[in-house]
Amino acid sequence: MSRITVIGAGFGALTAVQKLRKLDADLHIDVVAPKPEFVYLPGLIWIPVGLRSGRDLTLSLDSFFKRLRANFHAGRVAGIKHNGRLVVTDNGEIENDGLIIASGGRFIKKLPGIEHAITPCEGIPAAEKIRDRLAAMQDGGTIAFGFSSNPKEPSAMRGGPMFEFLFGIDRWLRKQGRRDRFELVFFTPAEKPGQRLGEKAVKGILSTMAKRNVTTYLGHKIKGFEADKVITEGAEFNADLIVFMPGMTGNKWFGESGLPLSEGGMLKANRFCQVEGQDKIYVAGDSGSYPGPGWMPKQAHMADLQAEAASVNLLEELQGRRPSATFKSELVCIIDSYDTGMMVYRTEKRNVVTPAFAGFHWAKRLFEWHYLREYRK
Template structure:
C-alpha cells in the first residue's frame, strides 16, 4: 500500500504528523516541501526591537522527522494527477494512498505598486528587511495596513499588522524617538479586525487613539507609490509601508483538478476532506472551509484542522467513516511589546482581555512550549 503524503512543512503539516503517529498510524509518511525548516513567523514581530534574531526562528526539522519516521523530499509541487493520487513536483512524481495539502496560501500581489510595500508574513527575510529599515530610520511616517481577498472576505491575516503597529510605537517610545515619527494605520474596512469581535475592534481603535496613531479607514486601495498609499479619498505620505494583502491558494492549484473556492483556495468540508476526491484532505491557509464568518487564517486554526484531518485519515485507514469535524476557534494575543491583548472566539463565546503585561510573557512562553519538541 502507498503511504501518506503531506504537502508542506508548516504548522498544519507538523500537527498532522504528530496526530497521525499518536493515533498509531504506522503507514509511511512523506513530506514534500521546499525546505525542512519551520520558520516561526509569529515571533518575527520582535525582530526590530531586538527581542529575537531570525536565526532563532529558523527551526531545522530533521530531528523531528526522524523521530516520527517521516521521509522528507525537498521539492516544489507543480500539480496533481489521478485525482490527487500522484503529486507532481519539480523533482519528479510521488504516489500516495492519502494526501494532505498543508502547503499554506500565498499573498495576492496584484495591487499596483505593491513592490513598494514590505509584506511582514512573506517570510523571515521580509521581516529581517523590515527590522533593518526601521533601525536605520531617523524619522518620518510609517504606514501600516492590511486588506483581504476581494473574492473571499475571510482570506486575510490582519492580527500581525496590529502587532507591528503597536510594537513599533512602544519601541520608539522606549528609545525616546516617538516624536520624530508619525504612525498611520490604513484599511479598506471601516472597522478592521471585525473577525476578532466588536469589542476587540473597539479596543484596538481606542488603543490607536491613545497612542496618537492616525487612521485612514473605509477607503479602497488604488495603488502604492514609493512614498504614498493612494486611495480614492486621497494620497497618504509614507516613508515606510508595511502591508498585508489578502490570501489565495498556491499557484499550482489552477491545474490540480481540485474544486476551488471563489478566492482560489481548495474547497473542503467540515471534516477537512476535499469533496469528490476520496483520500484528499486540506488544512490551513490553502483551504476554504465551512464555518462562521470569523473563521481565522492563523496557525492555531490550521493546527485544529490538521488534527481533524489526521483523525479522519486514521479512521479511513481502519475501514471507518470520517466523522471528526474541525473545531472553529480563534485565539490571539495582540502583542504591544510590554503587554498583550487576548482575544478568544468560538461558536459560543467571544472573550477580550485588555492589554496586560502577563499576556506578553504568555506569548513568549508559548513560543518556547511550541518549539521545544521540534528542536
C-alpha cells in the same frame, strides 16, 4: 502498509505528521516542502524591534522527521495526477494512498506599486528588511501599516499581525524616546478593522490607536502605492516605510489540479477537512476554504485543529470507514505590543477580550517556547 503524503512544512503539516504517527506506528509518511525547516511565523513581529532574530525562529526539521520516521522530499509541488494519488514536484513524483495538503496560501500582489511595500508575513527576510529600514530612519519619518482581504474570500487575511507590528513598533519607539520623530499611520478598506476578533476588540483597537496618536484611513479601497506614497480612493498620504499585508489566495498549482476551488481560490473543504468530492484528499490551514462562521481565522491554531481532524479522517477512510471528526471554530490570540498584550478568545458561544497586560506578552513568549520544544529535541 498505507502511504500518506503531507504537502508543507508549516503548522498544519507538522501537526498532521505528529497526529498520523500517533495514530499509526506503521504508517509510511512522506513530507514534501522546499526545505526541511520550520519558521515560527508568529515571532516575526519581534524581529524589527530586536526581541527575536531570524536564527531564533528558524528550526531544522531533520531530527523531528527522523524521530517520527517521516521521509522528507525537498521540492516544490507543481501539481497532482491520478486523482491525487501522485504528487508532482520539481524534483520527482511521489505516490500515495492518501494526501493532506497543508502548503499554506500566497499573498495577492496585484496592486500597482506593491513592490514598494513590505509584506512582513512573507518570512524572515521581510521582517529583517523592516528592522533595517527602521534602523536607517534615525531622523524619524512616516510609517504606514495596512492590510486588505481577498474580496472573494473575506477570511483570507492576516490582519492580526499588522496590529502587532503597529503597536509593537509604537511602543518600542516610545521606549527609545524617539516616538515624537515619527508619524504612524494605519490604513485598510475595512471600516471596522479587526471585526473577526469581535466588536469589543474593534473598539479596543481603535481606542488604542487614538491614544497612541496613530492616524487612521479606514473604509477606502486601496488603489496602489508609490515609493513614498499610499493611494486610496479616499485619500493619498506620504510614507517613508510601507508595511502592508494583502489578502491571500491559494497556491498557483491549485488552479490546474482539478480539485474544487472556492471563489477566492482556496481548496474547497467540507466540515471534515476533506476536499469536496475527493477520495482521500484532505486540506488543513491556509490552503483551504472551510464551512463555518465568518470570523473563523486564518491562524496557526486553526491550522493545527484542522490538521488533527484531517489526519483522523484520512486514516478512517483508509480503513473503509466514513470520516467523522470535525474541528472547532476557535479564535485564540494575544495581540502583542512589545512588552504588553491583549488576549482575544472567540468561539460560536463566547467572545472574550481582555485589557492590555504585561503578563500576556510573557504568556505569548512562553507559548512560543512550549510550542517549539517539539522541534528542538
